[in-house]
Amino acid sequence: MPDKQQELRDHVLHVLKGGGAHATLEQAIKDFPEKLRAQKVKGLPHSAWMLLEHIRIAQGDILEFSRDAKHKSPAWPEGYWPESPEQPSAAAWDKSVRQISQDLKAMEELVADPKTDLFANLPWGDGQTILREALLIADHNAYHVAQIVDLRRLLGAWKE
Template sequence: MLNNSQILLTEVLQLLNGGTAHAKLDDALNDLSANLRGEKPHGLPYSIWQLVEHIRIAQWDMLEFSKDGNHQSPKWPDEYWPKETEPDSEEIWAASISQIKKDLNELVELVKTGDLYAPIPHGTGQTLLREALQVADHTAYHVAEIIVLRRLLGAWKP
């Protein structure tokens, strides 16, 4: 029988990996036409590209904070959101998504091996549990926005 810590770990890992009650980033981006990555429908302040990059930057920041006492976070909000509405190339788009996956895998491994409850030594009371939940929540929120943008663009097939 699993103890409470094992149950929590399992739930956090499922939440980080998406699915269950939330769509995954891959699902939200599946079959997205390249010409829609930079569209900002109905006066919305961001494009799908800007949301993807924001997910990448924020997740990277939370991961690095969790493991590196010398990490310097980007300046909020300017350095968490790209100015460009679309990626400059297919390679940049692919690299952003690849980095999201790489950083998520690293966070998952950190969660599996770290003490979820211990305060991060260089923080102000944050724990690995808090950072993992924040990454999962933040990503799920913006994945939902990507899906809404796709619906508004007529490019969503549930």
């Protein structure tokens, strides 16, 4: 008989890694011109830097909430966006990308661990489960990665 729990874990891991019809963050930011990272486009409220930092902050918050009962989330909404929308240094951009990757890997490890009950309510939450939080990360990241791709298109910095 197939192990349905493992099949579910595999499906969740697939979407966390950007599988299916989604671009990955790595694809969206590959060779992103430094001079355009903080540039906004008329009609859109965020730059790529703002979106990248938002992904980092939100994903980190979801991960820590999922594994630490004492975690305190940032203030909504201002705590989920970068303190400064100004042009980031290359080091700041790279640090944000590394943190996103590390936190995503940590959530993947949590989902992949057979000891993790994907369906158990987190005792410190109000109905959240690891499954729900992992899917939230996948959904949230996909949404904002798509915004980065659209922004790059409008900036003339996306190669189809």
